[in-house]
Amino acid sequence: MDDPSLELTPRTAALASAADALESAGLDHWFFGGWAVDLWVGRLTRPHDDIDVLVRRVDEARVHDALTAAGWVHTPHDDDLLGTTYAGDGDDLQLTFVETDGAGRVVVPVPGQPVVLSDGPLAHVRRPLGHLGVRVVALEMLIEGKASARPDDEGGAKDRADLAALREAHGRG
Template identity: 55%
Template sequence: MDGESRDQLAAISALSQALDNAGVDHWLFGGWAVDFWVGEWTRRHDDVDVAAWRRDFARVKAALEAAGWRHTPMPDDVIGTRYVFGSVLVEFTFVESGHAGEVVVPLPDQPVVWSTEPLGDVRREFGAVSARVIPLDVLRAGKAVAREDASDAAKDRADAAVLERVEE
């Protein structure tokens, strides 16, 4: 694992601690969630992807800023926002609960169902760091859908292959 990845892992620890202490539900997804499910570093990551409930936006902001994070929103933020801890970028996606209890990404034109099941409270360990992660089946389903960007699609294929060896 390189220095940048160690910094990201330390940031995940700090983020998890701050949000856990504030009682804010949150979940790692993306590449770092793969690493937490596998229990080892599988590849370099550009950022850390985290989901939280949209209703907790203010609580996320208060908890992270109190812990030394900088809120660095983009002008075109629609479903999420960004925070920086040192040199580590964390991208938040804020989700909502649908009418039937499904987890929905509230895109402006058409909300997208991310999971028909609750995201739960699954915790995984990576070294000495404990973090909440999205359920394995939700992670696998997300990695199985090809994204348009060739680089993103290649990462997803690699992640999907790594996840094949994980048992719940």
């Protein structure tokens, strides 16, 4: 199977900007969510409300410096606990912080109930976006996450559409 590339267009410019800023700073990061689906599929599959990326909490200050140097504006919310948001050219970049726990697992540090993303180092693959190789979560992790659709109507519909696009493009039933 060929490896389709998502084209670099005005619609994907914010994604490319964030990916380039984080990569140029040498920061661990993993794109996930709807844009990661598009990178795996090689085309835009649906409209997106934001760009989702996992970053290490210990790198928060370096992530901030890299993103603001690239023109992103920090737009925190009062209820930020698991991450924070940046804005750029009409797009929101939603950061989710991850940590490595005492057992070496990568977790989203939900108080009292950390969400385990991986039992070891978090796997990623570089997916093409124009001239960039964007770091996205491994296909298996993305499919697993989309297989458990969110309970709300809007989020659940997005998850089901994303899962269908991934399965169609990668022949996974």
